[in-house]
Amino acid sequence: MTAQEWSLPAVLDVVTDVAPDRDMLVSATTRRSYAQVRDRTRHLAAHFRQHGLGVRRERRELRRWECGQSTVALVMSNCPEYLETMIGAFRARAVPFNVNHHYAPREIGALLSQVGAEAVVYHRRLGPKIAQAARLDTRLGTRLDGTPGGLLLIDVDDGSGVAPLPGSTSFPSAVADAEGVHDLPVPSPDDLYLVCTGGTTGTPKGVLWRQGDVYVSAMGGVEGATRDVIAEIAAAGAGVWFAAPPLMHGAAQWTAFAGLVNGGTVVLHDDSVPFDAPEILRTVQRERVTMMSIVGDAYARPLVEEIRAGSYDLSSLVRLGTGGATTSAGLKQALVDLLPQLTVVDGYGASETGGMAFGTSTAGRQAHRFRLSAGAAVLSADRSRFLDPRDDEVGWTARVGRIPLGYLGDRARTEQTFPLVDGRRTSVPGDRARYNSDGDIVVLGRDAMVVNTGGEKVFVEEVEEVLRQHPDILDALVVGRPNDRYGEEVVALVQLRAGAQVSPASVREHVAGQVARFKAPRAVLLCPRIRRHVTGKADYTWARRAALEAVAATVPTA
Secondary structure (H helix, E strand, O other), X not given: OOOOOOOHHHHHHHHHHHOOOOEEEEOOOOEEEHHHHHHHHHHHHHHHHHOOOOEOOOHHHOOOOOOOEOEEEEEOOOOHHHHHHHHHHHHOOOEEEEOOOOXXXXXXXXXXXXXXXEEEEEEHHHHHHHHHHHHHOOOOOOOOOOOOOOOEEEEEOOOOOOOOXXXXXXXXXXXXXXXXXXXXXXXXXXXXXXXXXXXXXXOOOEEEEEHHHHHHHOOOOOOOOOXXXXXXHHHHOOOEEEEOOOOOOHHHHHHHHHHHHOOOEEEXXXXXXXXXXXXXXXXXXXXXXXXXXXXXXXXXXHHHHHHHHOOOOOOOOOEEEEOOOOOOHHHHHHHHHHOOOOEEEEEEEEOOOEEEEEEEEEOOEOOOOOEEOOOEEEEOOOOOOEOOOOOOOOEEEEEEOOOOOEEOOOHHHHHHHOOEEOOEEEEOOOEEEEEOOOOOEEXXXXXXXXXXXXXXXXXXXXXXXXXXXXXXXXXXEEEEEEEOOOEEEEEEEEEEOOOOOOOHHHHHHHHHOOOOHHHOOOEEEEOOOOOEOOOXXXXXXXXXXHHHHOHHHEOOOO
16 A cells, blocks of 8 residues: 655645644744634635646656646745745645845846746845846746736835835735635645755756655655644644744755644744844744754854853753754754753755754764664665675765655756666765764765865865864865875865964864874965855855965975
């Protein structure tokens, strides 16, 4: 018998039937219950349907990299309307997708064209970018004119004072649209969830998931859950969840939906301004947040410093999820020292895999081993077979089972990243890995982030972790650059703590004292600030460029 599968709206309807009056979405200015959000998203779905959005071709008629549903672009910072738009689109059997609102107009236009957007929901301050995108990208043509067949535009008032685009409908008007609300289609587990990657990985790629798969693999769903199981979990409630990173980041969406499908309250804050640790902590205190997600050291460090400096009641916070970038051991230790009730959960995964492994740190116990999710495996270096835990070979992290279908519109990349191995469709996100003596998977790092120096492979994340343990180093990135003798050399870009002074040679010796000497940087560049993307992920494009330009940073070595 085939296991029961669920679309995301179907799960949320069960939760709403159980807890209609429970707060579902909360921000500084808004509180909406599950029942209110269900009503609003049904009306928004009806509005989408009136404008022709929905299913064009069913999943069974399509290849893995094809989408047979209308797509809806979200060009917004965090707000309840972001998640309402996603749910409303799902109810209309359309596919919402994330757009990085920091993109330049040309980049926005290219992404809208690449995905084939039929609707755009946007914050008004970002309207001029969208209008310019249409002018710059001829593939969009003049569809921002409000005429039939053009892009459907829905604007969210962000208090910026910027006027909406011509032909745009305000979000309150769209969610008040009642025509057809009682004649909505029934969503299917085969309906798509689409997340666009970007940031450290270059040109955005649209990762296509079936909702039935992403619910289990990335959103905290239960394999084979029945209605009674979902209802029982919802009745108990999941607490108050706070997705601190931008919702345009896939991991933040997964945090939010994991809270919602398990009956939690999801708290959002305005991420249109720079990361504000005091505001984050005030939100945790005000809403009695029980679980919060962050992105690596870029979030953890200012939070630790503010907890030490301020006075906050954070006793409700019992779980902190971190992923997307490394959270150094020292900061995890500081967090559990400052908040003894806290469990820090390290997550390893990717848009192409969902959550693959998790490790927990608590007061007195650091995470040294990771619990593997169902389907996690290691492929051989040539991607021809699955390794046995007894194999002494560096291969690739992989996952089988509930994984994405492929990359939107890209057969070649789909077949490369999601190959058939031993007859099983497999996701290979690009990270090197091996088994250790205990049979656990050790993730070594992104293959593109390997420096080959003198025939030895150096995984930059390992060196970065050692650098961040230095008492005078606030942040660090590691890249490779050409070297006549070794082919490549390891370069460390280092941001010091205020008032600290170190020499490049001492930084090299610090690393050489903890890992093999060939992994220690042959060049150290002291930087005023390490650049990161708004999501907290490292900006390796900047780092490589800075390393190439900094010829004077070389450390004399024997």
